[in-house]
Amino acid sequence: MNENQTISEKELLDAMKNLLKKSGHLNKFQAEMRAKVTEILQERQVSQTPGFQSQGAPTPTNEVLLINELIKEYLEWNGYLYTATVLTSEAAMPGAHKPRAELCAEVGVKDDDKSSALPLLANIVAAYTERIKRKINKSKKDNV
Known part of the structure; x- marks a missing residue:
């Protein structure tokens, strides 16, 4: 590229987005951001609503925990790792795999x-x- 050519901000952003897509990092960043937003919204709901799950979310039954684990295993088996990350965060599942x-x-x-x-x-x-x-x-x- 010679000195007279300049890249617009939009072209630069598009190029970065394409590089992140090709490397697989864009999906990872989006999933991590969704998981964090979900976590923040849950915390905010609890703190701003008097009496709303003041003791935290209700303890899930054994059946619910098992279903969550089966869904997580299914997602990971299919390569939906980012979706599994969001599920783990939103369902407050332990990070360790069963x-x-x-x-x-x-x-x-x-x-x-x-x-x-x-x-x-x-x-x-x-x-x-x-x-x-x-x-x-x-x-x-x-x-x-």
């Missing part, structure tokens, strides 16, 4: 070579739909 073996034990799924190729949530849905199909087929046979 081991897959522990999740399997909680939902009653036996993890083998075939099932480990999919997220647990997909295995649960597949098992449920297979069970429904078997019931339908059994019902059809009984009615014949």
